[in-house]
Amino acid sequence: MPIETRIQAAGTDVMEAAGRLAAEVVALPVRPGPEAPEAAVAGALKEAWEGALEEALPCTPAELLALHRAKGEPGELTSTTARIGDRPCELLLYGVGDASPAALRRAGAALARRGKGRETLVAGVPDGGDLAALAEGALLGSYGFRIGAAPPRPALRTLALAGPDTAAIEAAAGRGGRIARAAALARDLANTPAREKDPSWLAARAGEIGADAGLAVRVRDEKDLVDGGFGGLLAVGAGSSRPPRLIEMSYEPEGGGSGRHVVLVGKGITFDTGGLSLKPNEGMKTMKTDMAGGAVIMAVLGALRDLGVRDRVTGLVAAAENMPSGSAMRPGDVITHFGGTTSEVLNTDAEGRLVLADALAYADAELDPDVVVDVATLTGAAKVALGLRHGALFANDDALAGALTEAGTAAGEPVWRLPMVEEYRQGIESDVADVANIERRGFGGGSIMAALFLREFVGDRTWAHLDVAGPGRSTADDGDLSKGATGFGARLLLSWLTTAA
Numbered sequence: 001m002p003i004e005t006r007i008q009a010a011g012t013d014v015m016e017a018a019g020r021l022a023a024e025v026v027a028l029p030v031r032p033g034p035e036a037p038e039a040a041v042a043g044a045l046k047e048a049w050e051g052a053l054e055e056a057l058p059c060t061p062a063e064l065l066a067l068h069r070a071k072g073e074p075g076e077l078t079s080t081t082a083r084i085g086d087r088p089c090e091l092l093l094y095g096v097g098d099a100s101p102a103a104l105r106r107a108g109a110a111l112a113r114r115g116k117g118r119e120t121l122v123a124g125v126p127d128g129g130d131l132a133a134l135a136e137g138a139l140l141g142s143y144g145f146r147i148g149a150a151p152p153r154p155a156l157r158t159l160a161l162a163g164p165d166t167a168a169i170e171a172a173a174g175r176g177g178r179i180a181r182a183a184a185l186a187r188d189l190a191n192t193p194a195r196e197k198d199p200s201w202l203a204a205r206a207g208e209i210g211a212d213a214g215l216a217v218r219v220r221d222e223k224d225l226v227d228g229g230f231g232g233l234l235a236v237g238a239g240s241s242r243p244p245r246l247i248e249m250s251y252e253p254e255g256g257g258s259g260r261h262v263v264l265v266g267k268g269i270t271f272d273t274g275g276l277s278l279k280p281n282e283g284m285k286t287m288k289t290d291m292a293g294g295a296v297i298m299a300v301l302g303a304l305r306d307l308g309v310r311d312r313v314t315g316l317v318a319a320a321e322n323m324p325s326g327s328a329m330r331p332g333d334v335i336t337h338f339g340g341t342t343s344e345v346l347n348t349d350a351e352g353r354l355v356l357a358d359a360l361a362y363a364d365a366e367l368d369p370d371v372v373v374d375v376a377t378l379t380g381a382a383k384v385a386l387g388l389r390h391g392a393l394f395a396n397d398d399a400l401a402g403a404l405t406e407a408g409t410a411a412g413e414p415v416w417r418l419p420m421v422e423e424y425r426q427g428i429e430s431d432v433a434d435v436a437n438i439e440r441r442g443f444g445g446g447s448i449m450a451a452l453f454l455r456e457f458v459g460d461r462t463w464a465h466l467d468v469a470g471p472g473r474s475t476a477d478d479g480d481l482s483k484g485a486t487g488f489g490a491r492l493l494l495s496w497l498t499t500a501a
Contacts, residue, residue: 001143001144001145001146001188002181002184002188003139003140003142003143003155003180003181003184004142004154004155004157005112005138005139005142005155005156005157005158005159006157006158006159007135007138007139007158007159007160007161007173007176007177008158008159008160008161008173009160009161009162009166009169009170009173010122010160010161010162011162011166012162012163012164012166013162014026014028014122014123014124014162015053015084017122017160017162018084018089018122019084019085019087021120021122021158021160022087022120023084023089023120023121023122023160024089024090024118024119024120024121025089025090025091025092025114025115025118025120025121025122026082026084026089026090026091026092026121026122026123027091027092027093027094027111027121027122027123027124028061028091028092028093028094028123028124029093029094029095029096029107029123029124029125029126030061030065030070030072030076030078030093030094030095030096031072031095031096031097031098031099031126032071032072032073032095032097032098053082053091056082056083056084056091057080057082057091061093064078064080064093065078065093070093070095071095072095072096072097073095073097074095074096074097074102074103074104074106074107074110075094075095075106075107075109075110075479076094076095076110077092077093077094077095077110077111077114078092078093078094079091079092079093092111092114094107094110094111094123095107096126096129099126099127099128099129100129100130101129101130101133101410101412102133102412103129104126104129104130104131104133104134104137105133105134105136105137105140105412105479105480106137106479106480107134107137108133108134108135108136108137108138108139108141108480109137109138109140109141109479109480110141111123111138111141111159112137112138112139112141112142112155112156112159113141113142113477115142115156115159116142116153116154116155116156117152117153117154117156118156118157119156119157119158120157120158120160121156121158121159121160122160122161122162123159123160123161123162124161124162124163125161125162125163125169130172131161131163131168131169131172131173131176132171132172132173132175132176132179133176133412134161134172134176135159135161135172135173135175135176135177135180136176136177136179136180136480136491137479137480138159138176139176139177139180139181139184140180140183140184140480140481140482141479141480141482142155142156143180143184143187143482144482145187145188145191145482145484145485147193161173175307178303178306178307179303179307179411179491179494181303182299182300182302182303182487182490182491182494183299183486183487183490183491184487185209185295185298185299185302185487185490186292186295186296186298186299186485186487186489186490187295187482187484187485187486187487189202189205189291189294189295189298189299189485190288190289190291190292190295190472190484190485190487191288191289191484191485192288193288194270194271194287194288194321197270197271197288197291198240198242198270198321199237199242199243199244199245199268199270199319199320199321200242200243200245201270202245202247202268202270202291202294202298202317202319203219203245203247203319205298206219206247206249206298206317207219209249209298209299209301209302210249210301210302212302213251213301213302213303213304213305213306214251214305215249215250215251215301215302216249216250216252217247217248217249217250218247218248218250219245219246219247219248220245220246220247220248221243221245222234222237222243222244222245224246225244225245225246228338228362229336229337229338229339229340230246230337230338230358230362231335231336231337231338231358232318232335232337232338232343232354232355232356232357232358233245233246233318233319233320233354233355233358235329235333235335235345235354236269236275236320236322236329236351236354236355237320237321237322238327238328238329239275239276239322239323239324239325239327239328239329240320240321240322240323240325241323241325242270242321244318244319244320244321244355245268245317245319245320246316246317246318246319246358246359246362247268247294247298247315247316247317247319248314248315248316249297249298249301249314249315249316249317250312250313250314250315251301251304251305251309251312251313251314251315252312253304253308253309253310253311253312257310257311257312258310258311258312258500260311260312260370260371260500261311261312261313261314261367261368261369261370261371262311262312262313262314262369262370262371262372262373262497263313263314263315263316263363263367263369263371263372263373264297264300264301264313264314264315264316264372264373264374264375264493265297265315265316265317265318265356265359265360265363265372265373265374265375266291266293266294266295266296266297266298266315266316266317266318266374266375266376267290267291267292267293267294267318267352267355267356267374267375267376267377267378268291268293268294268295268317268318268319268320268355269287269290269291269319269320269321269322269351269352269355270288270290270291270319270320270321271287271288271290271321271322271323272284272287272290272322272349272351272352273287273322273323273324274322274324274348274349275322275323275324275328275329275348275349275351276324276328276329276330276331276348277331277347277348277349278324278349279349286473289377289472289473289484289485290352290377291317291319292377292468292472292473292485292486292487292488292489293374293375293376293377293378293466293468293472293489294317294318294319295485295487296375296468296487296488296489296490296493297315297316297317297375298315298317299487299490300313300315300490300493300494300497301313301315303490303494304497307494307497307498308498309497309498309500310500311497311500313497314363314367314369316359316362316363317359318355318356318358318359319355320351320355322348322349322351328348329345329348330345330348331345331346331347331348332344332345332346333345334432334433335354335433337354337357337358337361337457338357338358338361338362338365339361339362339364339365339457341357341361341434341435341456341457342433342434342435343357343430343433343434343435343436343437343453344430344431344432344433344435344436344437345437346436346437346438346440347437347438350437350438350450352376352377352378353376353378353437353450353453353454354437356374356376356454356457357453357454357456357457358457359374360372360374360454360457360458360463361457361458363458363461364457364458364459364461365459369461370462371400371461371462371463371464372458372461372462372463372464373400373404373463373464373465373466373493374454374463374464374465374466375466375468375489375493376465376466376467376468376469377467377468377469377472377473378447378450378467378468378469379446379447379450379467379469380446380469381444381445381446381447381448381450382418382446382447382467382468382469382470383469383470385418385447386416386470387470388470388471388473388474388475389414389470389471390414390415390416390470390471391408391413391414391415391416391466391467391468391470391471391472391488391489391492392415392416392418392447392466392467392468392470393405393408393415393416393417393418393464393465393466393467394417394418394420394447394448394451394464394465394467395417395463395464395465396420396455396458396462396463396464397462397463397464400462400463400464401417401464403496403499403500404464404466404492404496405417406499407492407493407495407496407499408492408495410495410499411491411492411494411495412480412491413471413488413489413491413492415466415492418447418448418451419448420448420451420452420455421445421448424439424443424445424448424449424452425452426441427439427440427441427442427443427445427449427452428440428449428452428453434456435453435456437453447467450467451465451467466489466492468488468489471486471488472485472486472488472489473485473486474486
């Protein structure tokens with residue numbers, strides 16, 4: 001759902017702003033103290049204490065922190081009641097840790113969640129630190145997806161940030177807002193139930209995003225896919241009554257740009273039953289989010305113009321629904337992909353790589369990219385290897401791998417590079433086709449095997465593959481993540497593309 005919380009600058013004086021805006025909650029930043037709580041009392045907190053708070057509190061902030069054994073850790077909240085003018089309000093001392101971007105995202109998310117059901121929360125900002133991260137965390141912390149009646153406690157309406165540099169706060173709120181809304185859009189698309197979300201629905205949303213962001217959008221329907229030889233998309237979508245689509249979104253920067261052409265490719269499986277290699281019921285419950293990679297690509301394309309990205313960027317979303325039926329692909333089938341490479345289907349639940357193969361081969365043959373990056377919730381093996389917070393990164397270029405790793409760290413979406421082991425390539429050899437869609441010789445390494453399969457279709461292009469099966473979904477609200485789809489990859493790619501600019 002669209003983020004309802006708005007962020008605004010509130011002037012330089014926290015307590016004055018709280019009174020003027022009739023804030024129900026006032027929050028002041030606290031850093032960790034090396035020895036005693038008194039060391040944490042600085043900046044906005046010290047100024048507020050020496051002003052209106054000294055009369056409003058029965059104890060000093062340091063005493064309050066000591067009472068609650070607060071440490072100033074990111075997202076830690078210490079609450080009491082204070083009186084501002086003739087009104088009582090909740091006073092929060094919120095931990096900001098070392099004020100790094102990661103710490104401020106967590107702190108912002110904690111404030112937004114504490115402010116649910118409130119109209120206005122005024123927060124003093126910490127000295128130094130990336131205030132865009134604070135704004136981003138607050139907006140993503142306020143995110144929620146719900147169909148039906150409104151939640152009993154709606155999102156915080158307004159977060160007003162007060163600090164010495166109003167212009168910096170306004171700029172940070174603008175940038176943090178643009179990034180957060182891109183991630184929220186990716187979450188919305190992935191969280192939408194598959195009953196509503198089929199490949200044509202996804203294509204329609206791409207059209208809306210393109211119209212708003214000044215993008216060219218082309219959608220290939222099933223006839224176009226047959227005529228073009230997109231055998232992977234057609235095979236995966238063959239079991240569904242709702243046919244596949246290949247969505248192409250094109251961004252052209254104003255003034256000519258950098259001259260670099262980036263192609264982003266996303267897996268768009270709108271629901272994955274496993275096909276004839278049927279998943280158990282538990283394995284299907286989250287499969288409405290199996291198009292999370294495609295959602296990320298659509299959201300990123302929609303944000304490029306606002307962020308002033310200088311690269312030319314093409315987004316490809318390979319969308320299909322993987323269902324079992326009399327017309328579904330079968331284990332043992334051989335698929336001819338775009339460009340002529342053939343693959344043997346040994347497991348119909350390894351379908352994501354089949355649709356990505358078509359899109360990657362098309363990008364290599366027709367789009368002449370300088371660099372290609374694909375994003376997919378591709379393998380359970382990546383989740384086993386790296387858990388739920390790190391994405392798996394594969395790349396055929398060290399500089400690209402380094403840039404994406406750095407961008408992920410900066411954006412709060414960390415990735416870890418895994419090897420493409422050449423000796424494992426024999427594990428996906430086929431007796432009847434150019435390549436098999438799963439490993440067949442007992443090597444293991446499922447995420448590596450999937451990356452080796454995709455590499456067959458990128459030619460000599462500089463390429464990276466992000467397997468986000470773990471961090472693409474969250475089991476609970478945690479920091480700037482929300483239960484359900486996380487939009488993992490959107491902030492990473494936007495950080496990478498804007499850094500390059």
